Amino acid sequence: MSTAELPKAVDGPLTFIDDRLGSTTFMKRNLKKVFPDHWSFMLGEIALYSFIILLLTGTFLTLWFKPSMTDVIYHGSYVKLDGVKMSEAYQSTLNITFDVRGGLLMRQIHHWAAILFMAAIMAHMLRVFFTGAYRKPRELNWLIGLGLFTLGLLEGLFGYSLPDDALSGAGLRITAGVIQSIPLVGSYIMFFLFGGEYPGQDIIPRFFTLHILLIPGIILALVTAHMMIMWHQKHTAMPSKDQAETHVVGYPFYPVFMAKTGAYFLFTFGVISLLATFAQINPIWMFGPYDPAAISAGSQPDFYMGFLEGSLRMMPNWETNLWGYTIPWNVLIPALVPLGLVMTGAGLFPFVERWVTGDQRYHHVNDRPRNAPTRTAIGMTGVVFYGVLWLAGGNDIIAYKFDVSLYATTWFFRVAIFAGPILAFIITKRICLGLQRSDAATMAHGYESGTIKMMPNGEFIEVHKEPEEEQKAVILSKEEPKPSLPARDENGIPAPATKGLLGHVRARLNRAWHIDNITVEEGHGHEAEGADRELSKGH
């Protein structure tokens, strides 16, 4: 027997399970699974924990919520709506708010957690994108992540439609109008979804089932797959002198990472419950029950739907009538194109990058964003595109708060949606290259220590210092691009990969990807201070 013996209370059940499943081998291997540390690796965890909070609070809410559009007259404890006709869904939401102790808190936690869930997913995706963590072998997890984001959007839309208040009804009305605009089958899909004409009696029970069963089920399955793949492939690491493609350095899962991540869950829950306590969200009792003939100014969806709202707002009013059939471009384009561009682009990106760079290797150590200027610039193009759409979703608020013409804001966004991303690409790329130059200078001449020294002859110089090992390792994590594929081999035969239109495009893109690369390499070995003196004299 081994020298280490577990306490009987642990050993008993463990042996029972191990005898039947052979699970201890797995646990031996994974007990000390390494998790590298970096603050940005926590973003995905926020999403995970928000999701758990959503499951917990959502289950609580279903205990009282009645997904029914049957008319009732309200006589509950919220006297301002006494005697008002409303749907049972709205009534039960009022009851959860005003009659179930902690009901309002749970509703607000649920809503805030949903917002944090989407925000964390976005931040996590940006982190993964800009550090190149989606590269081989992690493309599948990137795609699963995109799926989770899309499902999160749908889940949110269905969720905030459920209370059947005046604001959520406006969202539903827009959803119906957008669906109706689909060529050929729009009105049919709308009728099938709503069980007839808008609003009908079916949409809330149907959304309820989708919201509490189908979509969370799929999300749960995908989250599980996401985590298992991450676990199996091991986490990526940020460049550092300790990390390498061949190994990973970090804290063991048990006990350090477990305790840290446990604390992190508590903080996430704590922050959400703090928001739910003091920051009111979606006060449905103030909006009143849904009435298809009423709406209030300044109607806004949750933030993650804002980009779709913005694209609907900024679109010019184009519509085509051909042979008696109508194609409403003013609805179709904004509803499909931006989301399609962003999601398709993000989904294809790892594969396009692999094709363009010809890089088939595994990547476990992340890139610094500056060291992949083209990728970073494309990412910022997407961010600005999304950002302009999102801001346009609040153009009425912007016009009101800043006292500018509503139409001027619309025109601004119509221009910005094209100009913004182009500018973002150029500026980001320049910033990346500037940072690369600064790295190159640090390697060649040392870094600026901030210490000014007076020379005997009265001249002032700034002392430059040799960078520390860690800093050097980080800077040198930049990979110099390999020369692009030669168009012809030494015998003058065109290389197979460069033939044809596709090969030509690939060669062009490959060149564009690496063009204006700044070479960053070890300094030339001279004393930092000596080099510095030369440098300062040169100026």
Add this chain to the structure above:
Amino acid sequence: MTETNAGSPEPQDTPKRVIGTPAPAETHTLLAKGDDEPAAPAAAADELDEKSAKRAERVVALFFVLTFLASIAFIAAYVYVGRDGGMHGADRTQQANVLLGGAMTLSFMAMGIGVTIWVRRLMTAKQIVQERHGLASPEEDRRIFAEGALEGGADTGLAKRPLLRRTLLLAAAPLGLAPLVLLRDLGPLPEKKLRHTFWRDAVAAAKAQGKPGVRLLVDGSYRPLTISDFDSPGGMITVVPEGIEQTADPLNEVAKAATIVINVPPELFKPLKGRENWHVNGVVAYSKICTHVGCPAALYEQTTHHILCPCHQSTFDATNGAKVIFGPAARALPQLPIAVDAEGYLIATADYDVPVGPSFWERGATQQ
């Protein structure tokens, strides 16, 4: 910055800093150092002397006790806000939210802080190294798998028995389609339902009784509207056809039939061709359902006579057939022909002549 840098003294040979110069850059290296650099003392209990460890332990314990108390307070608050049998409305709800939420926040936060201090000050934590391994299966495995797969495929006989293969495919196709058929009863077909509103039925019913048209009722109060309600030019009134409450599904009918009545000063009003008698001295009725995606176009600006949809800011000109002035809507708001009956009430004499609300494929190129 963390403890890592707090203790690092400036090298001896560095000249004294002159006031106003920036701090030596070495205290902030290019990459911010993580809190858990291998050298960081943060994570090593053995580097703590027993005295400070004891102190850290007491601090952690304090936070855990705080969590305990906050949870007790949560239960107490729950009981307290339910005194005399329920919350009885908004005030108590607000109180409950602050008490329950505050206690809950405190208990999560205190425990989180406690665990964090425990990990950072008391837990023995050393970074360890793990090898990364290739993820691909060995060539040998791939080969054996390919052989097995081919052999199994050959065993099925599918490759050499096309009849088997094709009929299997034939069998599978409708089997997969059948569940889709089950979804057919999700809803009725649209037919012509989107083409007319309850105004049509209401006008027809009124005419059957020998009346010239159906009265406009104010939405909400269901009071019939008279022309004298518009003595002074001004706001906008939402109306629905008389009898809409008695329909099978009033919300569905309102969602199409909601109409706005506006009093446009007669001197500004420009009736469209063919609609010269659709208004009553500048009092005009348009569909309230925006032609963009169907929000109620509920805002009316009296000075400019613009109708604005608050959802996406489509703007319509009330003086000129509600034509689109700005925004994403492509078509004017449909106009409802109205008149005055013998008793001075406003009536509608016909349904809208085009489908109201958002565009759809089979809507047709009916006039703007």
